[in-house]
Amino acid sequence: MIQSLQQKKLSELNAVELLRELKKADPSHYVSQERMGHVERALELPLPGAPDEAWRRVPMEGLNFESRPIVPPLLETRLNGKLVGAGGTNGSGLPAGLTVARVPGELDGQTYDAFKAFRERYSLLFEQRRRKNKGRANDVRENKFLSFAEALAGDSLFVRSESGTRHETPLHVSVHNTTPGSVGPAVVCIHVCENSRLSLVIDYQGTESDTVTIPVIKAVVGKGGELRILRAEKIADDSHLFSHEFVMVEEDAKLNSDGVFFGSKATMLEGLYSLMGRNARADVRGLVSVRGTQFSGQKLTMEHNAEHTYSDTTVKTVLYDAAHSLFAGTIKIPAGSRHSEGYEENRNLLLGDDAHADSIPQLEIIENEVKCSHGATMTSTVPEEVYYLQSRGLPEAVAERILVGAFYREILEQMELVKEDEATRNFVATALREETGLELDPSAMV
């Protein structure tokens, strides 16, 4: 009934009406207990804001998302530029050991078991991390957007790499909101099984006017596994993007989560990276460029829930015009996570006369056998550096561009997929050129 209701009435019902319909449905039959919880929370919770220090700074004016029609965004998966995984069969261009399926629409016997295993593992780890962490003011909490996406995303995408398989060429997932005025929830579930390596490029597009896109990524990186993600955003200036990214990293596993963010009326990423096993490691890098009156925010929480874990978060932001950026990073080391190291860095380059940068780098440490630090800077271009380049005959604007390019390059060079995959490199260079007008030579990013 829910399926048919979604197909039949999606374009007619707004969010609240749909949620109420869902609430009326017989839970034992159509809607899982978990989803029912999300439906209720999506209806009851207020928009995220105070007392959360990060969310309260996100501009929400003109959002009215509850009265918008819900249209799940287009989800496309490509490998080497070719559409793959369509129809949910593994025969459609996917290498052995890689599964791409729509859930629940395309689940067959095998993928059903795989998805079930993912769900169970994710829930277990999520519950473990919840128990380890003491409640604090800015915690990742229940969030209306999160529950909304979980309750209303039609088919979610499930990507799984089998144990021992390595997928060096990135799978390109694009989440494309194509309907002006709509709100598009989407869920992507990723399971990197033991000793496997998965590379992903996730590309959020909302180039149509006045869209709201609410994607959620949930991932488990199994023992000894490695997940490399590069996210890119391309959202129209009058649109919104509120994304969530929750990754559980198990023993000896590694996560590289990189992002290239360009802002819009409001784009916000809430990232939760939980290091759940010994020797787990996470490197998170972000490059942010905002202009005009755009807003871009990242709230990144790094949890060291096991001994000998390592994390490094770096976000570099360039602000033009009257743009507004927000970085809220938290490193948490609960009791017992000895010999952990957590580092966090946020660098802001203010180039606009009316630009506004917020930085909230936080530490919550309950273990003394650790190394932990954070740093934040906010500066403009150094007049001496600009002057030096001008004295070599470059106009001021060009000199500034060169300095910005150097500022970006530092972070791009640390992004693993950019470093290793040419197509990704070109993709990032193109996105940078289109969004910022900055010409960076892809071959120089290596």
Place this chain on the structure above:
Amino acid sequence: MSSEKTEVDFDVADINKDYERLYGFHTNTDYLKDSKKGVSPDIIREISKIKNEPEWMLEFRLNSLDIFNSMPDPTWMDGSVFDDINYEDLYYYASAGDKKYNDWDDVPEDIKDTFERLGVPEAERKFLAGVSAQFESEVVYHHIQEELEKKGVIFLDFDTGIQKHGDLIRKYIAKLVPQGDNKFAALNSACWSGGSFVYIPPGVKVEIPLQAYFRINAESIGQFERTIIIADKGASVHYIEGCTAPTYSKTAFHTGVIELFAEEDAYLRYTTIQNWSTNVLNLVTQRAIAKKNATVEWMDGNLGAKTTMKYPAVYLAEPGARGRVVSIGYANKGQRQDAGAKMIHAAPHTTSSITAKSISHNGGRSSYRGLIKVNKGASHVKTDVDCDALLLDDFSESDTYPTIDVRERKDVSVMHEATVGKVSDETIYYLKSRGIKEEDALLMVVNGFIQEFTKELPMEYAVELNRLIALEMEGSIG
């Protein structure tokens, strides 16, 4: 710790520890003018009447009470902190006697006894310019050296200040901390009692630090001290305030409001070492304004109290203003030190620096919570924040919550750095290899860690602080 050392320490004011045995508090003071528990317009009127205050002050108080009643608890901190406060169960005013004492010989024996055990007379013998010792909620002893009076310096308890310089106070009160700034500032504005009023005339440099001691000495008595310090053009002053309190079973409550005004070219330093007993809730609003080329410095030490929430702020209002905060926090068992600093750069060519050091021990929790704000138009700004935390065991907690908000680009440089860790085994090993006992080695490292703070203190305070830290750390090895 060796027995020799304990003897040495015994002389020094180990104020918090083992009060009953060492000092035999609390003394049987007659509360001549005790008001009833709880706060209401009637009680406010009564307080105001007892103090013989002008009408405007009564209105100020009543207005503040309305604001207090309509305000919620702060939401940015977990609410459990405020759960213990029962506003109805607190005394809002207690007076130890009718008379003000400006000569030591006139101070009643039992009060003198208390001060003697705290080392106040010694301090006076050594260097005091004037003592404003607050016993209960009212200043009972006040002494200003004649030379200060000659220079035109006003150094009074706040009540006397209201009587003698009401117009001056009216001009400045609540200008930096409005009554509605936060719930506790509103409560303080409604029922303040005690505190200091200091005015330094233009060009006057006060060479010796002005000091005030005050303390809480009765169950459930809230202290609501109100302090205003004004350093007029080109003036210079260093004000030192220290708090001590004996231990009682019920939660004591201290919420002060301190406003500092540094006019053009003035220099104002406010040093405080707060060592409340571990049942006190210490919620203080401290704010300063620095005008053209003025400097304001907060030296802030927080050792005691059950919960401390204290964020000294400097509003850098005019070009050339400088702000500086150096703070240390020591959170021992059951304690929460939530301290930090705020710098608001509202004018170009302003600079600020914040150095915050915290030590957590025996499960204590220390937090740095701070704000750096650079307003639009405040170009050529430089600000540095350094917060370092030391965890002495593996179940204590340390948090860092800085906020940086920058809205100007021209030649603005904001740096923030924070580190958290333990005393490295290598350091201890190195010192041990030089024949130093492990506990002494640890103490050396900790004293080195907070040196940036102690070196800013007058000698007597620095020595006392180091001893206090040593006592706090007793038994931290093994």
